[in-house]
Amino acid sequence: MELPRASLPVLPRRRVLRLLAAAPAAAALAACGSGDEEPDQLLALATAAKADAALANAIARAHSGIARPARELAAARTAHATALQREIDRVTPRDPDEPPSVPDPAPGKPPSSAGAAEDALRSAMRQGQEQSAKLVPSLPSHRAGLVASVSASCASLQEVLG
Known part of the structure; x- marks a missing residue:
């Protein structure tokens, strides 16, 4: 008695061997990507943090009446820029001999009056908070935590300024 054959299609042996031989090449091409990589989403935040720190330091030098909160703000925004740069470098390692992907801002003049x-500092903190908060929902959880903490810190720094 003959058993019924399964109705599955049968691939010729040579075709199967060709497919197996091509698999590593296909995997390598898929890993390479299209080459049209977008810049890291954290670059803009790190650049803004460095610019805010530079502005705060310039204001601290020019206006002694608000030097202390300006220095605190500069220290916090420098810490933000450093943490963001570390995360950018973790995802896309760079050669240690290369400069950071977030350049130092050009020196600017502080506003002429203390008011x-x-x-300017309040505005910078509000923009930093809003920019960070907008980005949080689109990030993976480990990055969202970092960016959310930057956003919360900017919000609290607005309170320091009164």
């Missing part, structure tokens, strides 16, 4: 300087 305008305080307003």
Whole structure:
């Protein structure tokens, strides 16, 4: 008595061997990607943090009445830039001899009055908080935590400025 044959298609042996031989090449091509990589989403945040720190340091030098909160803000934003740069470098390692992917900002002039300087710092913190908060939902959880803490810190720094 003859058993019924399965109705599955049968691939010729040579075709199967060709497919197996091509698999490593296909995997290598898939790993390479398209080459149209977008810049890291954290670059803009790190650049803004460095710029805010530079502004705060310039204001601290120019306006002694608000130097202390300006220095605190500069220290916090420098820490933000450092943490963001570390995360950027973790995802996309760079040669240690190369400069950081987030350049130092060009030196700028602080506002001429202390009131305008305080307003500039508040505005910078509000922008930093909003920019960070907008980005959080689109990030993987480990990065979202970092960016959310930057956002919360910027919000608290606004309170320090009053």
